[in-house]
Amino acid sequence: MKAIYLLGICFVLAVASVGAQAEEGKPVKIAKKLSWTGCGIAKKAFMAELSKAYESSYNVSIALTGGGATKGIRQVHDGKTDMGGSCRYLLPAHEKEQGVRMEPVAWDALVVIVHPDNPVNNITLSQIRQVYLGRITNWKSLGGPTKAMHLYARKGKTSGIG
DSSP: OEEEEEEEEEEEEEEESOOOOOOTTSOOOOOSEEEEEEOHHHIIIIIHHHHHHHHHHHSOEEEEEOSOHHHHHHHHHTTSOSEEEESSOOOTTSGGGTTEEEEEEEEEEEEEEEOTTOOOOOOOHHHHHHHHTTSOOBGGGGTSOSOBOOOOOOOOSSOSOO
């Protein structure tokens, strides 16, 4: 089976932009437990191991909760969790995503798969974008046969995976 590889989806760590600040001359209380909510893929891929290593090094545990990218971002905004994991960028028009700072921590690969009999050997990032925007709908536009494309993608208004 032919596969065309393309780097794409960015996993990011959402961190609240508003933090506790110490008054001048007063000691800062260091938390012994932090919370993280977000993308289940990021939780499984690296947060479980990262949280164990952090606890081992700093004696501060991180409680992990899944629930998705949107939940992670919006619970950071609402102050319900200390950190959130997301596999998508912020939706700037949504009020519960304003004031949240995103820090990329890892990249994931997006894999485009075509049938082994398809003669198309290479697709550019620009062409993939045009396919997903619905501007390219026939394989002929990519140097293949005159056949309609059958595009399968997970749909979601706020999913980073969709």
